[in-house]
Amino acid sequence: MNLLPPSLDAFLLVFPALFSIVNPPSSAFIFHEVTHGQTHAERVKLAGRVALYATLVLLVAMWAGTYILSFFGISLNALRIGGGLVLGVRAYEMLSAPDTNQARKQKEAAPAAAADPDELSGFAFFPLTLPFTTGPGTIAVAISLGTARPDDLSGMAGFYIGSLLAVLSLSLMIWGSYRAANRLAQLLGPTARVVIGRLTAFLLLGIGVQIALNGVIPVLHEALAR
16 A cells, blocks of 8 residues: 555656666766856756756656557557666666766767857757757656556646656756756766766666566466466
8 A cells, every 4th residue: 555645656756767867967077078168157058958858858758658659559568668678778787887878978969069159059959958868768767657657537646746846856956967067077076976877877777677567567467367
């Protein structure tokens, strides 16, 4: 029996999963590198746009992704299993090669570094939001989290409220981390970055296993009932 309110339950499910894969403090280091030629005011403006676009991407994926996939005949349990596996593989890659993961992100966002200051805002959505901040893995996880939406009206309302608060909280962290990228780079060195990356990767692995189990268990029950 779940004793938590539906909105709080949804928040505690959505926020840790998305935070672990987006990891705004860690991504801020790369944001700092690819925008090193810009002024502080330009970085703040760019950080706000990235946070806004990330909010829209995550909400659309979480709230409408399942309906889009159902149009193609993909079941919710299959999506849960697939999303959990994606999360698990992602976590394993982060645990085994955190520096490689950060290098990949930096390569994805690299075009913004060479952009003219007047044209930098055009990179807010691509590549700084997609695929750097909210890439395919993040979108897959968001869609998988959307499958946890209850069927009853009260539970559904609680899920929407909790998931909205989780996404908004994450977006605020993205905005705050990116706009303070200079300070974060000074406060935290390479060692702290690796430690943070491994801790979030371990948390991400546990969440991925849980999401996959949420799809495997109903499938096994259905198979054994036949």
